[in-house]
Amino acid sequence: MKKKIDEFKIYEKHYEQILKQVKSDPYAESLGIQLTKFEAGFAEAMLEVQKHMVNAYGTVHGAVIYALADHAFSVACNAYGKTSLGVSTTIQFMESAKPGDKLVARATEVKRNYRTGFYRIDILHGQNLIATMEAVSYRKDHYFIELDEQV
Incomplete structure (x- = not known):
């Protein structure tokens, strides 16, 4: 019988390695997205809206809000060092934002099992x-960190 892996122990033991990997996102960096909190199954990211991030109506382009949410989701679902990929997202836009606004995305793990993870991401001003x-998220068999022993 295969021993169940305690992924929270992996998160604790390899926190710095995992953080380094999930922070290394060139696209998020190019938008100015900053990771402000990182915990097992939770991530918070912040973006200050720039004037070039607006649509024809002067409000923040939905793609910018989506990118912020997607980055927080990516960090949260990869928090255990196991390679996880987004397979499905549904976003609802409720209110607009404008240049100068500081937006925060908070991704919270709702449920996770061996193969899938379910998350809710709130974007706030x-x-x-x-x-x-x-x-x-789809959780692959691969860990992107070096596991030195079975946990």
């Missing part, structure tokens, strides 16, 4: 919920 995303 201050205390105002401006968008929300539900996301599903």
